[in-house]
Amino acid sequence: MADKFPVLYLRTDSPLVIEQLGSKEKFWFRRQDDEQPWLFKFSRENTGEDWSEKIASEIAALLRIRAAKVELAEFQGRRGSASRSFVFRTRGQGLIHGSEILAGRVFGYDKTRMRGQNQHSISNIITAVEQSFAMNRRRRQLTILSAYIFLDALICKTDRHHDNWGLLRWRPSRGKPLHTVAPSFDHASSLGRELSDERRQGLMEGGKILRYIQNGHGGVFWEEASPKGANPMELAVKTAQRFPQYFRLWFQQLRQLDSKAFHDIVNRVPDDRMGRIAKSFSKEFLRVTRQLLEEVEV
Numbered sequence: 001m002a003d004k005f006p007v008l009y010l011r012t013d014s015p016l017v018i019e020q021l022g023s024k025e026k027f028w029f030r031r032q033d034d035e036q037p038w039l040f041k042f043s044r045e046n047t048g049e050d051w052s053e054k055i056a057s058e059i060a061a062l063l064r065i066r067a068a069k070v071e072l073a074e075f076q077g078r079r080g081s082a083s084r085s086f087v088f089r090t091r092g093q094g095l096i097h098g099s100e101i102l103a104g105r106v107f108g109y110d111k112t113r114m115r116g117q118n119q120h121s122i123s124n125i126i127t128a129v130e131q132s133f134a135m136n137r138r139r140r141q142l143t144i145l146s147a148y149i150f151l152d153a154l155i156c157k158t159d160r161h162h163d164n165w166g167l168l169r170w171r172p173s174r175g176k177p178l179h180t181v182a183p184s185f186d187h188a189s190s191l192g193r194e195l196s197d198e199r200r201q202g203l204m205e206g207g208k209i210l211r212y213i214q215n216g217h218g219g220v221f222w223e224e225a226s227p228k229g230a231n232p233m234e235l236a237v238k239t240a241q242r243f244p245q246y247f248r249l250w251f252q253q254l255r256q257l258d259s260k261a262f263h264d265i266v267n268r269v270p271d272d273r274m275g276r277i278a279k280s281f282s283k284e285f286l287r288v289t290r291q292l293l294e295e296v297e298v
Helices: 050-064 096-105 122-129 135-155 199-203 211-214 232-242 244-256 259-269 276-294
Strands: 005-009 026-030 037-042 072-075 078-084 094-097 166-170 178-181
Touching: 005 232, 026 096, 026 178, 037 072, 037 135, 050 259, 050 276, 078 096, 094 096, 096 122, 096 166, 122 135, 135 178, 135 199, 135 232, 199 276, 211 232, 211 276, 232 244, 232 276, 244 276, 259 276
Parallel strands: 005 072
Antiparallel strands: 026 037, 037 078, 072 078, 094 166, 166 178
């Protein structure tokens, strides 16, 4: 049996900077053995925001999807997760959020509007990313971007809003500035992390996990006329069928994984972090989402 995931126990003098972006309580800190800063995010009471973040990170690594490295963590007796920054400031890198990218590419785009931003549509996102890169780099960058839509479908991530993706930009010692699609980050709103064990048990016993997955709405709209953000699974399937050249790699990676690969990740979460019912639910959840994606022809 594989070892349980370790937990980082932060000292009381760990916090460096209070992070202002977003609605959750968090702070940056440094580890003695790492030059990169880490972001600690408190897990809200009665949620699995710590283990959902960790599981998503491990799934991304299995699929070779670029994503922030995450560890389970604890600060002053409060549970949370710690994400390693993928922005190397010492190399002159900076993160440009999707809101800034779209505001510069889509006429009238309101970057201050987080919820119900229907201009945050898949077509606008793809067009904006295309316009951000030279012709010979577009396919590679859109393949990286498509991985995040694919991952969102697997874990049913519901908050891929316009500040939850972006481009990494840096200036080399010579030549023009360079940029690439940034790694995926902030995956806590996934895997039914907000559900009570009673609700999870009811969904499993009633065979309603598929319905739960299909009822979720994310932060990306299928089109501007849509009244709500698209369901993450539906968005991935429809976008993959429309742009198979960007998604084919991720479907291949998924099909090559051992059938129990995701279950093994769930099992590695310490039992005092994620109870038996939550683990059983997450395993079945991932079995269903994997099956749905494996049935798609691209």
